[in-house]
Amino acid sequence: MTDQTSRQGFSTRAIHAGQEPDPRTGAVVPAIYQTSTYKQDGVGGFREGYEYSRSANPTRTALEECIADLESGARGFAFASGLAGEDAIMRGLLGPGDHMVVPTDAYGGTYRLVAKVQQRWGVDHSLAKVSQPDAIRGEIRPGVTKMIWLETPTNPLLGIADIAAIAEIAHEAGALLVVDNTFASPYLQQPIALGADIVVHSTTKYVGGHSDVVGGAVVVAPQIAVPEYADAAERIAFHQNSMGGVAGPMDSWLTLRGLKTLAVRMERHCDNAERVVEFLRSRSDVTHVNYPGLDSHPGHDVAAKQMRRFGGMVSFQVEGGEQRALDIVGSTKLWILGESLGGVESLIEHPGRMTHASVAGTELEVPSDLIRLSVGIEDVDDLVADLEQAMG
Secondary structure (H helix, E strand, O other), X not given: OOHXXXXXXXXXXXXXXXXXXXXXXXXXXXXOOOOOXXXXXXXXXXXXXXXXXXXXXXXXXXXXXXXXXXXXOOEXXXXXXXXXXXXXXXHHHOOOOOEEEEEOOOOHHHHHHHHHHHHHHOOEXXXXXXXXXXXXXXXOOOOOEEEEEEEOOOOOOOOOOOHHHHHHXXXXXXXXXXXXXXXXXXXXXXXXXXXXXXXXXXXXXXXXXXXXXXXXXXXXXXXXXXXXXXXXXXXXXXXHXXXXXXXOHHHHHHHHHHHHOHHHHHHHHHHHHHHHHHHHHOOOOEXXXXXXXXXOOOOHHHHHHHEOOOOOEEEXXXXXXXXXXXXXXXXXXXXXXXXXXXXXXOEEEOOOOOOOHHHOOOOXXXXXXXXXXXXXXXXXXXXXXXXXXXXX
16 A cells, blocks of 8 residues: 555545556556466566466456555455455465364354365364454463454344454464454455454455455455464465466456445445334334444444444344245345345345355354345335335
8 A cells, every 4th residue: 555545535545546547548447457378578577477367467456456455454365256265364374283263153154164174174163252352262272273263243143343352362362363344345344454464355245346246355464463474465375376266357357346436335335224224123023133333232332433334234033933034035026035245236135044054053053033134225215115015
């Protein structure tokens, strides 16, 4: 991040960081470098470091520089998916005998990666509620715990972690703090500024924002608090190149285009979510609403301290149990029944049967009467009316 861009506002940086007009043509939008290889000026004479697009591609570089700038990081990496980015962090930095702490309501795909893949490679884990720093401290194994993994807000129960407090706990133990910032986006929350060492995103979600591209990103802080991992960026770069799960040029271009409007989209997502929450709270058949913007939410004060606003994700429980929840998600007309989140269109889903089916029967199992909403940017009166007719 340059001194000039660090003094500019978020939207300005989202539009310009890593995206200077093309010096030859003057084009204001980065080109899609749909190429696999590059001409060398003699053996080893790479032009600006480009030799083969698995290792680096100019379109991907633009995205990596922009997302690093927006997260106040030193270096960014773009991947083919969020899970590919998570794999690069875990397998690039952890080894047999290491231990990590994972949220009790982590995203199902993350937990699958930890429990089904990392465990086989000798990396152990334990679970703790992200909303309870002392619980996280209690799971640390001195000399063995190398990483604390946070989501905040969590998926799908919208739990809130105090990033600054947990960063202190992690660093005292010699462990890295990794924060999945997907639900908040870099616009609403800045984990590195709060002490995180590494930030990860599924850029498929709010960063891309249009449900037309799958991708992931990892951003490494300028200063890693744990000396053992001072070379974390180099190790992740090595893993990215060695494993090859990189974002392609077209995917990088689409994600970068999405970033340009992230700030204005997030404001509308938040506006609409607040109205939807107001409607849900007015219903006698809604037994619980999870949204960190509510004063009654146990993480409200922490969220208010570390987030710009409270986001576009909402989950709630209903009377009538699982069958009623299934009936509701199957009865909407405007809300689309589907997995994923963070797009301009509103999505509704049943986590127990859909996004979190892989954790059924584990400590991460979610309530069977839970419904998750990804509140889009449509006219909110239409969204509320559709929920009302679906709920009867």
